[in-house]
Amino acid sequence: MKVEYQVPGGDFDRAGxxxxxxxxxxxRIGIPADVIxxxxxxxxxxxMNCLIHAGGGRVVAEIEPEGTVIIISDxxxxxxxIQKAMQEGWSTAPDYVRAMGFGAGMGLPNMMKCSxxxxxxxxxxxxxxxTMKFLYK
Amino acid sequence: xxxxxxxxxxxxxxxxxxxxxxVKVCPTEAIRVRQGKAEIVATRCIDCGECIRxxxxxxxxxxxxxxxxxxxxxYNVALATPSLYAQFNGNVPREAVWQxxxxxxxxxIFDLSAASDYISAEIAQYLRQHAQGRKPLISSACxxxxxxxxxxxxxxxxxxxxxxxxxEAAAVYKRSEVCQRMNLPREEVGIWFVxxxxxxxxxxxxxxxxxxxxxxxSISISSIFAQLSVAVAxxxxxxxxxxxITTGSSYGIGWGAGGGEIKAAGITNALSVNGVREVYxxxxxxxxxxxxDVDYVECYMCAGGCIGGPFAAENRFVAQxxxxxxxxxxxxxxxxxxxxxxxxxxxxxxxPTSEEYVKVLEPRxxxxxxxxxxxxxxxxxxxxxxxxxxxxxxxxxxxxxxCQSLAEDIVRGAAHETDCIFILKANVRKFAQGMIxxxxxxxxxxxxxxxxxxEKGSDKDETK
Ligand SMILES: Nc1ncnc2c1ncn2[C@@H]1O[C@H](COP(=O)(O)OP(=O)(O)O)[C@@H](O)[C@H]1O
Ligand code: SF4
Ligand SMILES: [Mg+2]
Numbered sequence: 001m002k003v004e005y006q007v008p009g010g011d012f013d014r015a016g017x018x019x020x021x022x023x024x025x026x027x028r029i030g031i032p033a034d035v036i037x038x039x040x041x042x043x044x045x046x047x048m049n050c051l052i053h054a055g056g057g058r059v060v061a062e063i064e065p066e067g068t069v070i071i072i073s074d075x076x077x078x079x080x081x082i083q084k085a086m087q088e089g090w091s092t093a094p095d096y097v098r099a100m101g102f103g104a105g106m107g108l109p110n111m112m113k114c115s116x117x118x119x120x121x122x123x124x125x126x127x128x129x130x131t132m133k134f135l136y137k
Numbered sequence: 138x139x140x141x142x143x144x145x146x147x148x149x150x151x152x153x154x155x156x157x158x159x160v161k162v163c164p165t166e167a168i169r170v171r172q173g174k175a176e177i178v179a180t181r182c183i184d185c186g187e188c189i190r191x192x193x194x195x196x197x198x199x200x201x202x203x204x205x206x207x208x209x210x211x212y213n214v215a216l217a218t219p220s221l222y223a224q225f226n227g228n229v230p231r232e233a234v235w236q237x238x239x240x241x242x243x244x245x246i247f248d249l250s251a252a253s254d255y256i257s258a259e260i261a262q263y264l265r266q267h268a269q270g271r272k273p274l275i276s277s278a279c280x281x282x283x284x285x286x287x288x289x290x291x292x293x294x295x296x297x298x299x300x301x302x303x304x305e306a307a308a309v310y311k312r313s314e315v316c317q318r319m320n321l322p323r324e325e326v327g328i329w330f331v332x333x334x335x336x337x338x339x340x341x342x343x344x345x346x347x348x349x350x351x352x353x354x355s356i357s358i359s360s361i362f363a364q365l366s367v368a369v370a371x372x373x374x375x376x377x378x379x380x381x382i383t384t385g386s387s388y389g390i391g392w393g394a395g396g397g398e399i400k401a402a403g404i405t406n407a408l409s410v411n412g413v414r415e416v417y418x419x420x421x422x423x424x425x426x427x428x429x430d431v432d433y434v435e436c437y438m439c440a441g442g443c444i445g446g447p448f449a450a451e452n453r454f455v456a457q458x459x460x461x462x463x464x465x466x467x468x469x470x471x472x473x474x475x476x477x478x479x480x481x482x483x484x485x486x487x488x489p490t491s492e493e494y495v496k497v498l499e500p501r502x503x504x505x506x507x508x509x510x511x512x513x514x515x516x517x518x519x520x521x522x523x524x525x526x527x528x529x530x531x532x533x534x535x536x537x538x539x540c541q542s543l544a545e546d547i548v549r550g551a552a553h554e555t556d557c558i559f560i561l562k563a564n565v566r567k568f569a570q571g572m573i574x575x576x577x578x579x580x581x582x583x584x585x586x587x588x589x590x591x592e593k594g595s596d597k598d599e600t601k
Contacts, residue, residue: 024504028505028506028545029505029506029517030504030510033294033500040425041425065510065511136510
């Protein structure tokens with residue numbers, strides 16, 4: 001089963017809606033609570049990156065009997081140095097975002113940590129796509 | 138038997154007018170209105186009492202025990218909760234409340250604030266010993282919160298502190314202490330909560346936090362308050378000569394209201410959250426790991442803490458004022474150091490430590506659509522499809538709390554699309570239009586038919 005959510009750029013009022021919805025869906029198929037938590041946290045980080053760094057994008061969840069794939073994509077500025085972006089604590093978040101408690105530079109590393117498979121594609125000027133796979137067992 | 142005790146809240150059908158107020162406030166989406174009457178989905182109800190507070194018809198009530206139950210035991214002990222004292226002005230002596238309880242039939246009173254002192258110390262110790270590990274730890278004192286975690290946030294079970302609620306610990310202590318001192322068999326001693334809390338009552342029969350509850354029953358404060366307050370007023374000040382009973386400190390008493398627990402345990406990097414919506418929202422944030430830098434969260438389902446419990450007799454703000462006053466008065470006579478004040482009162486030799494009695498919370502996720510994951514995913518797909526047909530107004534007129542729940546009920550086979558009044562209206566309109574169209578297509582057999590019809594119509598008009 002596939003669901004798709006648009007992430008509005010810069011709109012903190014709707015921050016976290018996609019991950020909250022996906023969490024609710026997953027609770028209905030009866031997979032372990034810890035797995036749902038990992039998926040929700042990973043999706044939330046990706047969703048927030050879309051919102052903060054890329055001016056919006058979309059979140060796709062492919063929910064299957066063995067696992068769930070989350071694809072977060074945007075047509076934002078792209079990431080010039082992926083290796084650097086993946087480092088813990090590295091962030092280009094603007095001050096107002098930091099003031100809200102975001103921008104600790106832990107999003108991408110945490111997404112990698114909480115997923116069973118993590119892939120990031122990004123091109124400057126074209127956008128970024130992150131694919132996370134989560135297995136239920 | 139277990140099934141009967143899943144929850145103590147129930148509906149008085151005759152009183153229910155089907156307004157859906159309760160349906161909308163239930164945090165676990167456990168209520169539906171069907172055939173104009175509220176129904177509780179037993180497996181989802183957590184006894185938070187939110188529906189009881191909301192219902193204008195008082196059609197939602199919770200079960201509790203009657204004082205007549207005391208007759209089943211030779212010797213009866215009342216566990217007096219801090220929130221019980223909060224029903225009385227802060228200058229009413231605790232002794233008067235105890236004496237009043239005795240006049241109601243109890244042989245002995247145990248002041249639960251003493252147990253709260255012990256449990257506070259245990260919480261503080263646990264936090265010191267478990268500085269590492271996933272944070273924040275979550276308080277275990279409110280059974281309704283524990284049941285919310287079981288049903289809606291099972292991923293947080295590991296963060297619930299494995300410490301007994303004061304009332305349960307007190308019951309363990311009191312039963313052995315009384316049996317020894319009085320030389321009575323265990324089954325002849327009745328131990329009773331005198332409580333504002335419906336969830337505590339459920340916990341006796343269907344315990345979530347203790348392996349075996351030593352409490353025999355729970356008496357709701359509101360059911361005895363008229364009698365008790367009359368007795369207390371009569372007793373006045375002349376009660377102080379009675380036997381000394383074990384009491385707790387002002388910190389133990391503070392457990393009756395929100396914030397009291399973390400204050401008593403001396404945890405500074407902590408959050409105190411009470412009220413159904415508030416607790417829900419907090420747990421969502423904890424689940425998203427958004428506050429790993431907080432040590433402890435104190436969660437109580439009732440706004441204001443236990444003084445806001447559905448079985449309380451007094452308004453919760455009045456109760457808060459009463460409790461604050463009592464605490465101030467007690468503190469005048471206590472050492473200023475918190476730990477010293479608490480230690481002074483901790484004289485229950487052999488008071489149990491939690492480890493031996495506490496039960497690990499079991500997950501009770503109630504949301505899944507099917508036991509077979511492939512089927513569940515299929516149903517989930519159907520549910521999403523149904524949802525696109527529904528208007529998305531979350532009006533509750535269908536008897537479900539929102540469109541998503543109706544969609545869920547439909548794929549579970551418990552509801553129909555036409556339960557949505559907007560879909561029903563659209564269907565009726567379509568059907569009516571179809572009828573009109575059909576009517577125009579009915580061939581007239583002869584001219585007379587047509588004339589007959591016209592005349593009948595005008596006849597009717599005249600008679601009006
Ligand atoms: N979708 C994106 N588009 C452009 N840049 C991004 C995107 N996601 C992450 N980045 C860049 O990678 C950095 C690190 O991301 P992350 O680890 O989530 O930390 P944070 O969001 O706290 O800055 C960001 O500061 C930003 O420069
Ligand atoms: S806050 Fe207190 S009274 Fe209310 S449900 Fe929890 S334990 Fe019971
Ligand atoms: Mg980020």
